[in-house]
Every structure is written in structure tokens, then in C-alpha cells.
Amino acid sequence: MGAKLWAAAGLTGGLLLAGGGWYAVAGTDSSTHAVCAADLSKDPVVADEFKAMAVVETVKHTRAWDDEGGSSFLSSQVHVLRTLQGTVPEVLTVTQGVTKKGTAAGGYVDDDPLYAVLEPGRQYVVGIETMDNEGQGPWVGYVAPAKRGVDGEAAHWRDVQRAPVPAPAHCDDVVIG
Template sequence: MIMHVKVWVGGCLAAAVAAAGAAWFTIAAQEPATATHAVCGPDLGRDDVVAARSQAVAVVEAVENTRYREDGGSAYLTTRVKTLEALKGEFGAVLDVTQGVKNGGAPGRYATEDPDRYAVLEPGRRYVIAVQSGSTSGTAGTGAWAWYAEPAERGLAGEREHWQKAIATPPETAAGSECEDIDTPAG
């Protein structure tokens, strides 16, 4: 009987030591928590990339919001714009430009996820827009997809100078639309 007690106590003691060692290893091995996200598409926070990846860039004045529609969980706003200066590509004097906006918009109350690099075109205000696809000719029945819109805060001459530099300077890193994983702190 004494032998059984010694074996039982020894087994419990060994299990306790193993559990304590595992707990110490787990606590010591922890690293700050991170979350991995896929980032796809070009970095629209860099004007050289915007210029390189866009078919056309211009300073425009928004004339009027002409159409809002929701389709398949997405929302779109079409705005008639007047071209003040074409910086890359050809632009008609007046054209329709469509952009993605948040669902549930109402006239004068549209929003986007990134208002710094994708501002909602509001009538009476000037913007630099970059067109990814569609026609910038202004021909009736055609339209362009603006994937970048930023208030033209430098004035016409300032925007011209800034964007001519961005257009003339190829991006240092690839301006492709590949996806890459980035780690960010969780929480």
C-alpha cells in the first residue's frame, strides 16, 4: 500500500512539474498579437502611383450630381464635371464621372470610406480626379470611373505643378495591383 501511495504521489508530482513547465513555456513564448490582412491594388496614398496607374488625371469642377444607384450591395454616384485642366490623357469639356459611395446616400449626404483620397464630388467644388476606366471624351452616353478624387487645394497652377511631377516620376516600387499580406497589431 505504501508503494501505491508513493507511485501515486510521484505521478502527481511529475504531472504538476510538467504542467508548470508547459505554462511557463506558453507565457514566455507569447508575442504581441497581430492580425494579417491582404492589401490589394495600388497604393492610392502615393500620387506617383495614382498617376502611373490611371488612364487619365484632371482638375475638374463638379457641376451636379446626376444619378445615385445601389446595385448588388454597392452604391454609385454619377456627377457631371467641367474639365478645368487635363493633366494626363484627353478630357472633354464636360463629362460624367461615376464613383463608389456608401449605401444609403441622399442628395448632399453621400460618403466614401476614404474621404482624403476618395472625396465625394460635391457641386461647386474643384477636385483632382484620376480615371481608371471608361471614356473621358464627354460624348453623350459615355462616362468614366473615377477611382481617386481629392479636393484641389493647391489651386490650378499648384495642382498642375504637383501632378506634372507625379506623372513624370515613375514609382520606385511596382505600381501593380497584386495583393500582399501585411501584419498589423490586433485589437
């Protein structure tokens, strides 16, 4: 294990211990949570957030399921038409969070207008996270229809990757309790 990895592990462990100590001292009357996320409405942020991106065509849905917490997931096999950044295999199965809408085939939506549900036969730009969803393949944290065609999307994202990443928006903390 390299020195940087050991340092990161030590820092993470220290932060966990400090957080646990704070929680033990402060009690459970209230807690503060940061409610921040990357602004995926800005393409430079998307390109910075996802180290692997590609233009894909959805081949088929391979699995849909609900977890015990009420969340729904959809895994889809995709064919990579063009890698935009990082390393992406030619064919892979990706998983995304969805919302159930009826029981008919294709009965899934997403409440976020910036996050499309992969549909067979259609082309999308995807940002792929490296995490594995319990053996279901890489997670897509960004899905948008490929409106510019494969070559147009490649040119657009090449330009986006050269653009400066905007500073993150102010992150407000919310006190719960």
C-alpha cells in the first residue's frame, strides 16, 4: 500500500473517530447534516465528477428490483458507441436508481429531469461511477439522451473537458432534531 493510500486511510479513520466522539458528547438531541451534491446541470461539473463517461446505446433491461427500503433499481446492458473519458468496456451492464410507474414493461421513471431512465434502442451519455451495486455492475450517476449524435456528443464533451469547472455552490447545513 502506497504512502498516499495509508495517509488517506489514516485521515479517514481519524475523521470517523472524531465524529464518533462528537456524537457521544453532543448526544442525539439534534444533528447537522450537509445537503450538498454536485450540480449536474453544468456539463463541466459532470465531466469533473465522473472519470468514466461514454455514449451508449441501451441493448436491453436485464433486471429490475426493489430493496427493503423502498428504492427501485434497473440494470441495463449497454453497448458503448464512443468512450468520452476513462476506460469503458465495449459492452457492460449498468445499474441506476429509478421510480416505479405502473407494472407494465418499461414502467420506470426518474423524478429528476436531469437523469433519464435508459430505454432499449436509444442512445445516451452516461457518467459511470466505479462503485459496484452488489454485483450488478457499475452505477450510472448521470444519464442524458444523446441529442447531438455520437460525433456531436464526442466533440461537445471534448470541449467541456477543457472548460474550467465552476466553483461549487454554497453548501448549507440543516439541523435536524
